[in-house]
Amino acid sequence: MTKIKLTVFVLIMLGASSCKQESNNKDASSSTIGSPVLSEKVANQKEEKEQIIKPIEIPKDCNQTFETFFERFAKDSVxxxxxxxxxxxxxxxxxxxDELKIDVMENGKFYYIDFTEDKDAMNKESGKYTVSIDKKSNHVDYLLKGYDNGLMLTYKxxxxxxxxxLVEILDEST
Structure with missing residues (x-):
């Protein structure tokens, strides 16, 4: 009988101690990643180590040329x-x-567009197209024009x- 009481007591203590754990990363947002960092505390002449989760900002990779930006944009879906x-x-x-239709793409509804094959588009057996880039200081039009296939896309x-x-897509394909 005492073995049963002792077993029940141990199970209750284990359950109670596991319920008290809380998440240390309440302030992390979607643009941060939690990273465990050890900090040292000295208390009563004893060293203790405690694990603290600190959010780390993901760099936005801004201040790039369009070419550098587009190289990553073309192949990295995230x-x-x-x-x-x-x-x-x-x-x-x-x-x-006769008239252009408009779809409004919300976050989460946009799908990945693979631009990695654009450089070899004219070497294809079928579905050939050319790529041209029209640059202004703060604006770039990335144009795909089909070769005898009706393709005409502009990524702005x-x-x-x-x-x-990427702020707009104009698909004038026929």
Whole structure:
């Protein structure tokens, strides 16, 4: 009988001590990563080590040339989704080519666009297209023009607070 009481007591103590643990990272946001950092305290001439979670800011990688920005934007899906200015307008023709339709892309609805094949687009067997870049000081139009296939896309990028963002897509393909 005493073994059962002792076992129940130990289980209750284990359960109670595990319920008292709280998250140390209440202030972390989506743009931070928790990183354990050890700090030392001296109390009563004894050293104790305690683990503290401190948020670390993820660098925005701003103040880049468009070329440096676009190299990463073209192949990094997470970076690309973070460098779209939401809500983003996507203009396109639907069934009739008389008027442009507009889709508004909210955060979370944008999908990754693979720009890595653009440099070899004219070497393809079919679906060939050319790429041209029209640069202004704070604005870049990245144009894809099809070679006998009706493709005509313009990706518009703006420099906002020192960072490049995709702000609009114009799809005039037929």
């Amino acid at each position: 970076f690309q989704k973070n460098r779209v200015k939401y809500p983003m307008k996507w203009f396109y023709y639907e069934n009739s080519y 990028f703006n420099l906002i607070d020192g960072c490049w963002y």
